[in-house]
Amino acid sequence: MTNFVSRLELGGAGPAIAIKDSIDIAGYPTVAGSRALADAPPAAEHAEVISRLVDAGWSIIGKTTMHELAFGISGINEFAGTAVNAQAPDRIPGGSSSGSAAAVAAGEVGIALGTDTGGSIRMPAACCGxxxxxxxxGRVSRRGVHPAQSSLDCVGPFARSVDGIVAAMSVIAPGFDLQRARNANQPFRIGLLTNVECEASLLQAVEAAVGQSGLAIQPVRLEGMAAAYQAGMRVINVETWAAFGHLTDTGALQPDVQQRLLAARGVSPDELARAEVVRHQFSAELDALLDTADAIALPTLPDLPPLLADVRAGKPILNLTSLVRPFNLSGHPALTLPVPLPNTTLKAGLQLVGRKHDDETLCAIAFRIEQAVEQATAARGAAA
Incomplete structure (x- = not known):
């Protein structure tokens, strides 16, 4: 039960799915991994994504644990439970959608929903493989998702393969074109981001996986990444303080979340205004780059997921979101895919970023790379 905070039997006999405990399910409290919300009343109605799943006959099997208030990236939660990273139990599962990623990685469910405000789907997915x-x-409704107001947060799926991602999107995203999302045999163009600061082996794994796809590849740069990362931090701090700052008076928050919330209140109106200028500039830079490529490829994480013991001992890990948070600020769709990492059983995360409102093309490119990697891995196995 470590990856789940509760088990449910809701919906029909369709695909099984687990739900992050920041998404309302009627009749059950939404605790968001927080002791401060332990006495929350049951939700009065389903979040829109839950209604869509139930109406489509999917089977909701439980609520998953998470980093408290979705305001942390380790996934460590001493109240609701720390999810177990199935590919590396001694390493963090990532956050904040830790339980959803871990449940999929452990084979407890094929698909799960999480939320992503600053990397909270892509980071745990990459940590857990x-x-x-x-x-x-805005492509997927946030009605019934906590916090209620956010200019960054998105609901999205985890799965063991891209096929599970597109199956979920075909239900939760109105108008999602399932056929186009599976049409991988197109002459896509990939921009390989070169100005990223990360562990060399992770960048090499991404380059190898993209190269195996047979797609046209060109080196590209995004000069605004660092500024977008910092601006995204300011926006999330302002919006999370507005949503949950009152809970700092309860004495019930985990120390890390308490400290981050108190620090978040220090963002000035001028700092927020400058962050919004960066949002506009970075989004425009990325839009222009995506006029010349169908997707941008880069690592999801700058390093391997750290050891739980090190994080509990105080190792700083905020930089793990340096390659994911900028795309929350810009609003572009971003997908992470596990790819082989030589000399280890861990997987690297390959992140693909696509054009706004063209999530289908992004999924199709991910399909193409996933198939190529699987074929190359099988060929190496046969040769051995």
Whole structure:
């Protein structure tokens, strides 16, 4: 039960799915991994994504644990439970959608929903070695999702393969074109991002996986990444303080979340205004780059997921979101795909970023790379 906070039997006999405990399910409290919300009343109605799943006959099997208030990236939660990273139990599962990623990685469920405000789907997916999609901002309804107001947060799916991602999107995203999302045999163009600061082996794994796809590849740069990362931090701090700052008076928050919330209140109006200028500039830079490529490829994480013991001992890990958070600020869809990492059983995360509102093309490119990697891996196995 470590990856789940509760088990449910809701919906029909369709595909099984687990739900992050920041998404309302009627009749059950939405605790968001927080002791401060332990006495929350049951939700009065389903979040829109839950209604869509139930109406489509999917089977909701449980609520998953998460980093408290979705305001942390380790996934460590001493109240609701820390999810177990199936591919490396001594390493963090990532956050904040830790339980959803871990449940998929452990084979407890084929598909799960999470939320992503600053990397909270892609980061745990990469930590646990599964696929995860942050859709275009606004493509999937946030009605009934906590916090209620956010200019960054997106609901999206985890799965063991891209096929599970597109199956979920075909239900939760109105108008999602399932056929186009599976049409991988197109002459896609990939922009390989070169100005990223990360562990060399991770970048090499991404380059190898993209190269195996047979797609046209060109080196590209995004000069605004660092500024977008910092601006995204300011926006999330302002919006999370507005949503949950009152809980700092309860004495019930985990120390890390308490400290981050108190620090978040220090963002000035001028700092927020400058962050919004960066949002506009970075989004425009990325839009222009995506006029010359169908997707941008880069690692999901700058390093391997750290050891749980090190994080509990105080190792700083905020930089793990340096390659994911900028795309929350811009609102572009971003998908992470597990790819082989030589000399280890761990997987690297390959992140693909696509055009706004064209999540289908992003999924199709991910299909193409996933198939190529699987074929190359099988060929190496046969040769051995």
């Amino acid at each position: 599964v696929a995860g999609l942050k859709p275009t901002f």
